[in-house]
Structure formats: C-alpha cells, structure tokens
Amino acid sequence: MATKTTILDLPEDELVHPGNRACAGCGLSINYRIGLKALGRDTILVVPPSCLTVLQGLYPIATTQLPCLNVTFASTAAAATGVLAALKAQGRDKTIVAAWAGDGGTADIGLQALSGACERDENLIFICYDNEAYMNTGVQRSGTTPQGVITTTTPIKGKLQKKKDVTAIMAAHRLSYVATASASFPLDLYDKIIKAKTFSGPKYIHIHTPCPAGWGFDPRYSVKIGRLAVETGLYDLYEIEYSKWQLTGPSKKLIGKKRRPVTDYFNTQTRFKAMSRELIAGVQKEIDAKWEGYADT
Amino acid sequence: MHIIESGNVAAAMGVKLARTQVVAAYPITPQTPLTEKLSEFVDSGEMEAQYIPVESEHSALSVCIAASSTGSRTFTATSANGLLYMHEQIHWAAGARLPIVMCVVNRGVGAPWTVWNDHQDSISQRDTGWIQLYVCDHQQIIDTVIKAFYLAEFVSIPVMVCYDGYLLSHTYMPFDIPDPAQVDKFLPPFTPEYMLDPARPKNLNTVTLPDTRTDIHGNTAPGYMEIRHNLHSDLRSTLTVVEEIDQKFQAVFNRGGNPYVEKYKCNDAEFIAVCLGSLSYQLRDVIDALREEGIKVGVLGLRLYRPFPHHAVIEALSGTKGVIVFEKALSYGNQGALFGDIKSALYNADRRPKIHNYILGLGGREIKTQDLLDALRNSCTDKEKMNNTPKWVGLKL
Ligand SMILES: Cc1ncc(C[n+]2csc(CCOP(=O)(O)OP(=O)(O)O)c2C)c(N)n1
Ligand code: SF4
Numbered sequence: 001m002a003t004k005t006t007i008l009d010l011p012e013d014e015l016v017h018p019g020n021r022a023c024a025g026c027g028l029s030i031n032y033r034i035g036l037k038a039l040g041r042d043t044i045l046v047v048p049p050s051c052l053t054v055l056q057g058l059y060p061i062a063t064t065q066l067p068c069l070n071v072t073f074a075s076t077a078a079a080a081t082g083v084l085a086a087l088k089a090q091g092r093d094k095t096i097v098a099a100w101a102g103d104g105g106t107a108d109i110g111l112q113a114l115s116g117a118c119e120r121d122e123n124l125i126f127i128c129y130d131n132e133a134y135m136n137t138g139v140q141r142s143g144t145t146p147q148g149v150i151t152t153t154t155p156i157k158g159k160l161q162k163k164k165d166v167t168a169i170m171a172a173h174r175l176s177y178v179a180t181a182s183a184s185f186p187l188d189l190y191d192k193i194i195k196a197k198t199f200s201g202p203k204y205i206h207i208h209t210p211c212p213a214g215w216g217f218d219p220r221y222s223v224k225i226g227r228l229a230v231e232t233g234l235y236d237l238y239e240i241e242y243s244k245w246q247l248t249g250p251s252k253k254l255i256g257k258k259r260r261p262v263t264d265y266f267n268t269q270t271r272f273k274a275m276s277r278e279l280i281a282g283v284q285k286e287i288d289a290k291w292e293g294y295a296d297t
Numbered sequence: 298m299h300i301i302e303s304g305n306v307a308a309a310m311g312v313k314l315a316r317t318q319v320v321a322a323y324p325i326t327p328q329t330p331l332t333e334k335l336s337e338f339v340d341s342g343e344m345e346a347q348y349i350p351v352e353s354e355h356s357a358l359s360v361c362i363a364a365s366s367t368g369s370r371t372f373t374a375t376s377a378n379g380l381l382y383m384h385e386q387i388h389w390a391a392g393a394r395l396p397i398v399m400c401v402v403n404r405g406v407g408a409p410w411t412v413w414n415d416h417q418d419s420i421s422q423r424d425t426g427w428i429q430l431y432v433c434d435h436q437q438i439i440d441t442v443i444k445a446f447y448l449a450e451f452v453s454i455p456v457m458v459c460y461d462g463y464l465l466s467h468t469y470m471p472f473d474i475p476d477p478a479q480v481d482k483f484l485p486p487f488t489p490e491y492m493l494d495p496a497r498p499k500n501l502n503t504v505t506l507p508d509t510r511t512d513i514h515g516n517t518a519p520g521y522m523e524i525r526h527n528l529h530s531d532l533r534s535t536l537t538v539v540e541e542i543d544q545k546f547q548a549v550f551n552r553g554g555n556p557y558v559e560k561y562k563c564n565d566a567e568f569i570a571v572c573l574g575s576l577s578y579q580l581r582d583v584i585d586a587l588r589e590e591g592i593k594v595g596v597l598g599l600r601l602y603r604p605f606p607h608h609a610v611i612e613a614l615s616g617t618k619g620v621i622v623f624e625k626a627l628s629y630g631n632q633g634a635l636f637g638d639i640k641s642a643l644y645n646a647d648r649r650p651k652i653h654n655y656i657l658g659l660g661g662r663e664i665k666t667q668d669l670l671d672a673l674r675n676s677c678t679d680k681e682k683m684n685n686t687p688k689w690v691g692l693k694l
C-alpha cells in the first residue's frame with residue numbers, strides 16, 4: 001500500500017452526522033463514516049435500497065453531507081454511469097462518483113448493471129458492504145451468505161450453498177483496482193479508498209461488515225468479530241492492482257503465523273449454530289489449504 | 298430543408314437538434330435504427346453527447362434518471378418488452394420529477410413473441426405519471442420530439458413520444474428538418490432547479506413517511522401523499538402548457554396546432570371514430586367513403602393521451618349520436634383502455650352519445666380498409682348495436 005494512514009492523520013471533517021438510524025454496533029456505520037472521509041467532499045454518492053437507505057435518514061432529514069442519489073435496487077452501477085455521463089457532458093468530471101451498496105445490491109440483483117458498467121470502463125468507485133444477507137428486509141439469505149448460516153429463508157438447516165466470491169468476479173473484469181476490506185480495520189479501508197481514487201476506470205472494494213442484528217451477537221463485539229474473521233484466516237484482506245494480487249496489512253501479517261481456529265469466529269454468533277461438525281471441519285480445512293498456498297507466494 | 302427519411306431517423310434528428318447531452322439505449326425491434334442513428338451521430342462528432350451503450354433497458358432508463366438528476370438533458374427509446382423491462386424505472390422517473398424524453402416505437406408485447414405494431418406496450422404504462430403523446434407522421438415525430446423536451450423541462454415530468462412500429466418507424470416520408478438556429482431559439486438549454494452537486498449537497502429520493510414531517514428549520518416538508526398529489530396536479534396543469542408550447546412552436550416554425558386531438562371532418566359529424574396514432578390517418582379514407590354513402594362521420598385522433606384531455610374530448614364528441622373507438626390494445630378482462638377513458642370523460646357531459654369499441658391490429662394483424670369501412674358503417678347504421686362489449690375486427694376464429 002502506498003500510504004499508511006494512522007488514526008492521527010484521519011481528516012477531522014465528519015461527513016456523516018452522528019446519531020443516524022443504523023442499529024447500535026452496526027459495522028456499516030463504521031465503514032461509511034471512514035469511507036466518506038476518504039472520498040472527500042467533491043463526491044456524488046449513489047445508494048440502492050439497503051440498510052444504508054435507512055441510515056441516510058427519513059425525508060426531509062439526511063444523515064449524509066454529500067450529494068446522494070437514492071436509486072432502485074438493480075440500478076446502482078447504471079445510475080452511477082448516468083451521473084458520470086452528465087458530469088462529463090457538463091465538464092464537471094473531476095467530481096468522484098461512488099456507489100455504495102449492500103451485498104444484495106451488488107452480488108445479486110445489482111450484478112448485471114455492475115458488470116455492464118465495468119465492461120464499459122466507467123470511472124466509478126463501487127463499494128459493497130457485505131453483511132452477508134438481506135438485512136434491511138429482515139435477514140434473508142443472499143448470494144454472499146456463507147454456507148451453514150441461519151437466515152429467515154434458511155431457518156432450520158442453514159444455507160446449503162457456498163458464498164459467492166464477488167471480488168473474484170470483479171477481478172475477472174480486469175479492473176485497475178480491486179480490494180477487500182473490513183469494517184474492523186478502518187484505516188486499511190481508508191487507505192484503499194484513497195488509493196482507488198488514483199486509478200481511472202471502475203474500482204471495486206468489498207467490505208466485510210459485521211451486523212449484530214443479523215448475525216446474532218452483542219453490539220459491543222462488532223469490531224472484535226470483524227477482526228476474528230480476518231485473524232482466523234477466513235476472510236482475507238487483499239488488493240489487486242492491474243491483476244497483481246497481494247495480501248495487505250492485517251492479513252499479510254498472518255503469513256507464516258499460527259492462526260486462530262475458525263471456531264473462535266463461529267462461536268461468537270448465533271447464525272452459525274446449525275453448522276455441523278463436518279461442515280466446520282471442512283471450512284477449517286479449506287482455510288488451511290488456502291493459507292498453505294499463500295505461504296508459497 | 299425537406300428530406301425523405303424513415304420515422305426512426307426523423308426521431309434521431311429531433312434528438313440531435315434538441316442538443317441532448319446524454320443518450321442511453323438498448324436495441325429492440327422496431328426501435329433499433331433510431332439507436333443506431335444516434336450512435337452514428339455521436340461517433341461521427343455530428344452530435345456532442347454522451348452515448349451510453351448499456352446492457353439493458355432497465356439500465357438505459359437508470360442512466361437517464363441519474364444523468365437528469367445531475368442536470369443534463371437526456372433521451373432514451375425502446376419498444377415492447379424493452380419498455381416493460383423499464384417499468385420500475387418508468388414510475389421512478391415520474392416520481393422523481395425528471396424531464397426525460399423517451400420515444401416508444403409501438404410494438405405488441407410477448408408472449409407469444411411478436412415484433413409487429415400494436416399499442417399494448419405504451420398503453421400498459423399509462424398510469425406511471427408520464428406524459429404520453431401519440432403522433433401520426435414523420436413531421437410530427439421530429440417536431441414532437443423537440444417540443445417534448447420543452448414540455449418535460451417546463452413541468453418537470455417525463456414525456457413519452459409514441460409512434461407506430463414499422464408503419465411509421467420504417468416507412469419513408471418527406472418531412473422538413475427544423476433549422477438548428479430556430480430550434481435553439483425555441484428550446485433553451487436545460488437549467489434544472491436543483492441537481493446533484495457537491496457545492497450544494499442534496500439527498501434525493503430518500504425514504505418518505507406517510508405523513509408530513511418538520512425539517513431541522515421547523516418547516517413542514519411534504520409526505521409521500523403530498524408529493525404524489527403534486528405530480529397529479531402538475532400533470533393536469535400541463536393541459537394548458539401543452540397548448541402554450543404548441544403556439545410558441547407555431548410562431549417559430551409555422552406549423553403545428555391540434556396539441557390535444559386532431560380532427561378530420563368532425564364539425565358536422567353525427568358519428569366520430571376515435572383512435573391513437575397513425576390509424577387515424579388510415580381512417581380518413583374510410584370517412585371519405587362513408588360520407589359518399591351519406592353517413593356523416595369524422596375521425597378524431599388523440600395526440601395527448603396522458604394527461605387525458607377531457608375538455609377537448611367532450612367538446613368534440615358530446616353532441617354526436619355515436620362514438621366508435623378503434624384500439625390496438627386492451628385492458629384484458631375488461632375493454633379497450635382508451636374506450637374506458639372516453640366513456641368516463643363523456644359520463645358527465647350534457648349530451649351522452651352512444652359508444653362502441655373495436656379491438657384490431659393486435660401483433661400487427663393487417664388492418665384492412667374494407668374491415669374498417671364495414672365496422673364503422675355497421676356502428677353508424679345501427680346494424681351493430683352499440684354496447685360495452687368490445688368487438689374484434691379482422692379476427693379469424
Ligand atoms: C426490486 C426490489 N426488490 C426487492 C426490494 C426489497 N429490498 C429492499 S432492500 C433489500 C435487501 C437489501 O440487501 P443488501 O443489499 O444486502 O443490503 P442490506 O439491507 O443487507 O444492508 C430488499 C430485498 C426492493 N426494494 N426492490
Ligand atoms: S441490520 Fe445490521 S447492517 Fe442493518 S443497520 Fe442493523 S446492524 Fe447495521
């Protein structure tokens with residue numbers, strides 16, 4: 001990473017008003033606040049229906065101090081394209097256009113428009129906050145819900161299928177910059193957004209975002225749980241710059257180190273309670289194999 | 298300058314003359330040549346606009362919605378399933394009060410697949426809050442596209458310009474291309490009241506409560522219902538605006554008139570046929586033939602379908618003996634949508650004519666002049682009792 005921002009270097013300017021409508025302990029509240037600091041004031045936001053719509057506030061009161069276009073669920077990346085086209089037509093194209101969507105708005109209903117915008121090489125930053133289900137509608141499974149997780153549409157056996165790897169799908173579009181991040185490592189996220197701003201064309205950042213209400217844990221453990229996902233090696237922080245892949249910060253430090261068992265992460269949340277011993281062992285095996293591969297790089 | 302070109306090219310030229318800044322479209326028959334022409338204009342540098350070759354119609358209208366919210370003049374065009382695929386965004390564009398102009402090149406909708414003309418596509422979008430204009434020839438296409446931008450931006454409501462697939466889109470007719478300098482004189486640049494701008498941040502289309510709500514300065518902001526009421530009342534007020542714009546256009550270009558309905562031999566008519574689109578021109582021959590038989594009949598084509606021009610409809614129809622509505626669409630399980638609208642307009646008129654409904658031309662079924670002649674004659678001579686049940690013309694069961 002080019003820059004390493006510390007807590008002391010973060011801009012003091014707050015672009016999200018305190019006291020928004022998200023639940024206590026919401027990971028999105030953390031990454032949105034930090035993310036907007038990185039984007040800066042010369043930014044136009046595009047937001048589809050999600051918990052973020054609720055966080056934005058109810059008309060006529062708004063949480064965000066940036067201009068923001070709330071759009072329909074499937075249209076986020078196309079709407080960002082429209083903002084960019086209008087700015088270009090008016091010669092205002094220095095302004096940054098950032099889409100901020102949930103996992104449903106990114107991986108499922110929004111994927112077609114996102115893929116189209118990437119293929120057209122639109123100069124946008126697309127940020128997906130992944131809380132691993134449709135939270136706004138009451139915790140239904142999404143394409144990025146991990147295997148075994150209880151949601152209201154996988155209520156007894158848990159989700160049978162594996163998590164969709166959206167970041168890999170985005171990387172397959174050969175973008176200039178693709179990265180993963182975590183709400184629990186906000187400075188790493190901050191630096192990645194700052195870096196994304198230096199590239200042209202579409203940029204994609206996928207943020208693992210703990211959600212106390214949907215995952216089943218006490219709000220005070222949000223940051224801790226997000227960290228455990230990284231420290232157990234389950235969720236990796238990396239970036240791909242013009243196809244060059246590398247682990248970053250907190251994940252990079254894990255290379256060659258002994259990682260915590262994944263059960264340390266699973267045991268903190270009620271959503272994993274239906275997972276069988278075999279499934280857990282399978283996940284652990286996958287993590288170990290993955291990290292053996294990393295050790296070689 | 299007069300040229301002979303297709304209806305789709307006439308539309309594209311109108312979009313170019315209007316100095317549209319952002320065009321987004323996805324190809325579908327019979328709209329495709331319009332999209333191709335616009336890409337050619339932009340690619341060659343003849344037109345200074347952003348052309349976004351989107352991956353779907355939903356995205357096409359999404360691009361227009363966002364570009365319009367960012368303060369640019371925008372255009373899209375589609376047909377049939379493309380229009381239906383946009384449906385969510387069609388409501389959204391009207392609710393967000395964005396002056397987008399869209400050409401709907403009318404085509405029947407699947408299933409089963411058809412590429413040929415009828416009006417089911419645009420009629421099925423009549424309750425979305427858009428202004429709907431229907432045109433009958435190529436001159437009207439190019440002129441109406443230009444007027445549509447003026448209208449849309451004046452009232453902050455999106456406009457559909459609907460014209461018949463193939464019958465107008467792919468036929469060649471002579472028409473006059475308005476002089477660009479005169480178009481600039483008629484149509485000023487788009488200057489929105491507000492737009493997405495970091496210097497003056499606004500959060501657009503946020504969740505709005507059922508009731509009104511006080512803002513941080515103590516002012517009352519409208520609830521959802523007030524916002525929707527305003528859309529409706531502003532749509533109704535466009536009825537006068539449409540006429541003013543038409544007069545303004547006439548003053549510059551010396552053509553136009555009839556912004557609500559176009560009448561042919563209606564003044565002394567005892568019976569009037571009513572329809573949308575190019576069918577009204579086809580019916581003129583039928584009117585002439587029936588008049589030779591001594592039947593006093595005329596034809597009325599609606600140029601404006603939403604908002605519905607009640608005053609013009611009542612004025613033209615209420616004194617007649619009978620009104621015969623010919624339609625290339627229907628509200629399934631009930632009757633023609635236009636028929637229902639005409640009937641409801643006449644309900645409160647002083648004199649209520651008998652009224653009859655013919656469904657015809659669905660999925661491009663040929664509309665034979667002889668069939669029109671027989672149907673209209675039957676209705677006018679009481680051979681066919683006028684009632685609420687739509688009769689199908691040209692059906693081969
Ligand atoms: C076309 C459409 N379908 C469904 C919905 C209902 N809906 C609103 S938000 C949402 C889920 C959002 O999930 P995600 O994108 O993961 O964001 P989260 O709420 O989890 O933050 C759904 C299903 C909608 N608004 N529009
Ligand atoms: S449901 Fe989860 S993501 Fe949504 S506001 Fe609450 S904590 Fe945040």
Ligand SMILES: [Mg+2]
Nearest residue numbers: 102103133135
């Ligand atoms: Mg989600």
